[in-house]
Amino acid sequence: MAIKTAKCACEGGTLIRFIQPYILSFLACGEDYGYNIIQRLEQTRIWDGQVPDASGVYRTLKSMEQRGLVHSYIATSENSTQGRRVYSITPAGIKCMASWESTLIEYRKGIDDIIDSIQKIRA
Amino acid sequence: MAIKTAKCACEGGTLIRFIQPYILSFLACGEDYGYNIIQRLEQTRIWDGQVPDASGVYRTLKSMEQRGLVHSYIATSENSTQGRRVYSITPAGIKCMASWESTLIEYRKGIDDIIDSIQKIRA
DNA sequence: TCAACTATTAGATAAAGTCTAATAGAGGAG
DNA sequence: CTCCTCTATTAGACTTTATCTAATAGTTGA
Numbered sequence: 001m002a003i004k005t006a007k008c009a010c011e012g013g014t015l016i017r018f019i020q021p022y023i024l025s026f027l028a029c030g031e032d033y034g035y036n037i038i039q040r041l042e043q044t045r046i047w048d049g050q051v052p053d054a055s056g057v058y059r060t061l062k063s064m065e066q067r068g069l070v071h072s073y074i075a076t077s078e079n080s081t082q083g084r085r086v087y088s089i090t091p092a093g094i095k096c097m098a099s100w101e102s103t104l105i106e107y108r109k110g111i112d113d114i115i116d117s118i119q120k121i122r123a
Numbered sequence: 124m125a126i127k128t129a130k131c132a133c134e135g136g137t138l139i140r141f142i143q144p145y146i147l148s149f150l151a152c153g154e155d156y157g158y159n160i161i162q163r164l165e166q167t168r169i170w171d172g173q174v175p176d177a178s179g180v181y182r183t184l185k186s187m188e189q190r191g192l193v194h195s196y197i198a199t200s201e202n203s204t205q206g207r208r209v210y211s212i213t214p215a216g217i218k219c220m221a222s223w224e225s226t227l228i229e230y231r232k233g234i235d236d237i238i239d240s241i242q243k244i245r246a
Numbered sequence: 247t248c249a250a251c252t253a254t255t256a257g258a259t260a261a262a263g264t265c266t267a268a269t270a271g272a273g274g275a276g
Numbered sequence: 277c278t279c280c281t282c283t284a285t286t287a288g289a290c291t292t293t294a295t296c297t298a299a300t301a302g303t304t305g306a
Binding site: 018021022024025028029044045046097098100101104105106107108109110111112113114115117118119121 | 141144145147148151152167168169220221223224227228229230231232233234235236237238240241242244
């Protein structure tokens with residue numbers, strides 16, 4: 001609705017996709033695969049035990065790969081499990097994550113302001 | 124992407140539409156019309172001087188009216204200006220705004236967590 | 247009269263998010 | 277050994293949000 005269009009959400013073009021900086025921060029600590037990322041998201045305060053839509057997470061991962069933020073390969077492991085698609089962060093992804101940091105700080109300010117303006121009304 | 128579907132964004136179903144709680148907080152202080160709301164949004168820290176998409180704001184107002192959060196009438200004033208569509212908040216809108224307050228507080232926690240997890244990586 | 251400002255609306259398209267469900271291997275209960 | 281649950285990924289259809297462009301029209305001042 002506002003702010004000049006940006007290709008990447010990390011630049012603040014849109015307000016959503018909080019899932020993306022989370023995924024980037026996960027992958028910055030080491031590679032991981034979709035299913036496990038979903039479990040980790042589930043445990044964050046944003047989801048707080050509620051199951052994130054798996055389809056959406058996989059879709060997001062795919063779009064992040066298309067935008068060069070992450071890279072994936074199929075891990076056909078020795079012992080068991082069918083091929084997991086394992087994701088790792090790229091240098092572009094690291095940059096994106098850093099950009100998200102300042103964007104999120106801006107969002108927080110904005111959210112604070114809205115909360116304030118709502119609370120002022122009741123006061 | 125996550126959280127059980129909610130009809131109204133104020134319930135936390137989606138992350139976006141920060142514009143809506145702002146509009147609700149404006150209207151809670153008194154009726155106002157689209158063009159002026161756009162100017163006021165422009166001055167908030169979220170937009171910070173950047174012009175919000177007018178079309179989007181009018182569209183949002185219309186959808187908010189359809190959902191019963193606001194009510195409008197055309198003000199054909201004596202002296203000048205063509206008909207302005209003046210909006211006021213409804214009791215449902217007041218409720219919605221209150222709901223937004225807690226939702227935004229939750230969002231802020233979530234954003235804090237993401238910022239923390241990004242900052243931890245660099246530390 | 248022409249430009250800038252006020253004021254609203256509509257159309258087209260792109261991006262996000264949700265739901266359903268298909269596919270498939272692995273492990274445990276009965 | 278069969279059925280159920282869990283792990284794991286993908287695709288299709290659809291709705292909601294968001295963005296951009298632009299049409300329309302009255303007002304004000306140079």
